[in-house]
Amino acid sequence: MLLDLLIEEISIHxxxxxxASILFYTGISVQYISERLGHADVDTTIRIYTxxxxxxxxxxxxxxxxxxxxL
Incomplete structure (x- = not known):
């Protein structure tokens, strides 16, 4: 079925x-994304998603x- 839709499989990882990418592109704050992903701090999220x-x-x-x- 994935081939019919031309959707690439995403691994569990x-x-x-x-x-996170979807949240970033829809304007969600880095603070919220960091918390949602369970990162220890925002710096971790920023480093990963630079x-x-x-x-x-x-x-x-x-x-x-x-x-x-x-204007």
């Missing part, structure tokens, strides 16, 4: 990463520029 945080920051920057240009 990949589920928390996929879950690539996502950088990508979202670039998106924030672009959105900010677009807002200021529209």
């Amino acid at each position: 990949g589920l928390p990463h996929s879950h 690539h996502l945080i950088k990508e979202l920051r670039e998106e924030d920057e672009n959105n900010t520029v677009n807002i200021l240009v529209a």
Whole structure:
């Protein structure tokens, strides 16, 4: 069935990463995500998901520029 839907399988170890990625991309705070994943502190979450945080920051920057240009 997975082949029919063209969905890649996610291992049991990949589920928390996929879950966190979805939460980041929908604007959920890093503090909440860190708690939800059971990390000892936010720094752990930031270190693990640095690539996502950088990508979202670039998106924030672009959105900010677009807002200021529209003024």
